[in-house]
Amino acid sequence: MTATLLPVCRPLLPRAESLLPYLQQIDANRFYTNRGPLVWQFERRLADLLGADPHAVRSAASGTLALELGILAHAGRAESDRPLALVPSFTFAATAQAVERCGYTPVFVDVDPAHWTPGAAALAEHPALARCGLIVVVAPYGVMPEMRSLERLQADVDTPIVVDAAAGFEAVLDCPQLVSETIPMALSFHATKAFSTGEGGAVLWNALEGQARVTQVANFGFRASREALIPGLNGKMSEYHAAVGLAMLDGLDARRAAYAQVSALYAELAQARALGGRLHLPPGVSPAYALFEAATPEQFLLTESTLLAHGVETRRWYEAGVHAQPYFRRPRAAPLPATTDLCFRLLGVPMSPDLDRHDVARVLDALAAAAAEGAVTHG
Ligand SMILES: *Cc1c(COP(=O)(O)O)cnc(C)c1O
Numbered sequence: 007m008t009a010t011l012l013p014v015c016r017p018l019l020p021r022a023e024s025l026l027p028y029l030q031q032i033d034a035n036r037f038y039t040n041r042g043p044l045v046w047q048f049e050r051r052l053a054d055l056l057g058a059d060p061h062a063v064r065s066a067a068s069g070t071l072a073l074e075l076g077i078l079a080h081a082g083r084a085e086s087d088r089p090l091a092l093v094p095s096f097t098f099a100a101t102a103q104a105v106e107r108c109g110y111t112p113v114f115v116d117v118d119p120a121h122w123t124p125g126a127a128a129l130a131e132h133p134a135l136a137r138c139g140l141i142v143v144v145a146p147y148g149v150m151p152e153m154r155s156l157e158r159l160q161a162d163v164d165t166p167i168v169v170d171a172a173a174g175f176e177a178v179l180d181c182p183q184l185v186s187e188t189i190p191m192a193l194s195f196h197a198t199k200a201f202s203t204g205e206g207g208a209v210l211w212n213a214l215e216g217q218a219r220v221t222q223v224a225n226f227g228f229r230a231s232r233e234a235l236i237p238g239l240n241g242k243m244s245e246y247h248a249a250v251g252l253a254m255l256d257g258l259d260a261r262r263a264a265y266a267q268v269s270a271l272y273a274e275l276a277q278a279r280a281l282g283g284r285l286h287l288p289p290g291v292s293p294a295y296a297l298f299e300a301a302t303p304e305q306f307l308l309t310e311s312t313l314l315a316h317g318v319e320t321r322r323w324y325e326a327g328v329h330a331q332p333y334f335r336r337p338r339a340a341p342l343p344a345t346t347d348l349c350f351r352l353l354g355v356p357m358s359p360d361l362d363r364h365d366v367a368r369v370l371d372a373l374a375a376a377a378a379e380g381a382v383t384h385g
Pocket residue numbers: 068069070071097098100101144145146147170172173194195196205206207
């Protein structure tokens with residue numbers, strides 16, 4: 007057993023040397039925020055990577071704020087005849103917090119266990135839909151929903167849809183057709199995500215007027231004047247964060263290769279070991295994650311404690327679902343069995359771009375030890 011704990015996530019952002027040229031540009035520009043030249047450059051390079059029009063990418067101060075910007079620009083604030091929003095519970099707390107800050111009361115929906123997302127039919131037939139002014143769909147662990155069917159659903163039910171694709175950046179890079187003309191999508195560039203500006207995010211939406219509203223909401227609701235015309239907030243990315251993003255883009259190919267290497271190590275070294283469950287690895291999930299799917303909740307708990315005893319940190323990234331978080335818990339809320347089941351079978355195991363063979367073997371040995379222990383316990 008090794009003394010040091012192997013962290014479940016150990017962010018690695020661009021080093022000071024690679025930031026310096028961009029920081030010197032900031033010194034020369036004397037432009038520190040309010041959509042300065044580095045933010046324009048950052049958005050432009052992201053749009054180019056996606057082969058999208060420049061307006062399709064708008065940066066934000068965080069992923070949570072990007073989601074709020076998408077909601078306010080597309081659906082507006084909640085109104086009294088439609089005060090609710092359908093929101094999956096199989097996500098990070100921020101999804102429901104953004105919804106609530108836009109005035110909506112979240113109504114948590116379960117997911118289709120095979121796709122980790124609510125089915126279009128389940129959303130269309132939801133009994134609360136008539137009182138909903140918004141539907142949020144999540145890309146859990148960066149697994150993107152079917153955007154074309156969401157576009158059809160949005161038209162059919164005449165209710166705005168916004169996608170929380172916080173960890174979806176790499177999936178969208180690999181499949182730029184995911185960017186929609188009618189549904190805004192929020193990305194997070196938080197340090198725990200695979201592509202990061204420290205704190206930051208973006209709204210992807212190939213809609214010129216829609217993105218003009220995103221920009222307006224992000225700047226206090228101002229358009230051409232200093233008058234608040236629509237609901238607003240300060241959601242802007244600073245030039246300093248854009249500098250980190252630009253340095254990150256300079257190293258993007260190497261970084262993606264590093265994650266692919268770690269993922270390949272997991273796949274290779276898993277073959278020789280009996281894990282008693284399956285691994286979800288990038289690119290099937292975002293490079294920010296490696297997940298172990300235990301067969302049962304009992305095996306999940308045993309795996310969690312065995313890994314800790316082996317010095318391997320794990321994380322329940324979505325805890326027990328947002329509907330189970332103390333603030334969002336409702337005494338008479340309907341149970342969400344698929345969400346609860348996934349939350350108590352999917353365990354985050356270490357993933358970082360610089361894990362080496364030894365680290366990955368250590369995780370897999372601990373998983374194999376947990377599997378062997380489970381086999382003994384359950385005969
Ligand atoms: C990371 C994450 C967020 C929050 O993004 P921040 O940039 O930390 O605000 C929201 N939703 C999901 C699903 C996430 O994974």
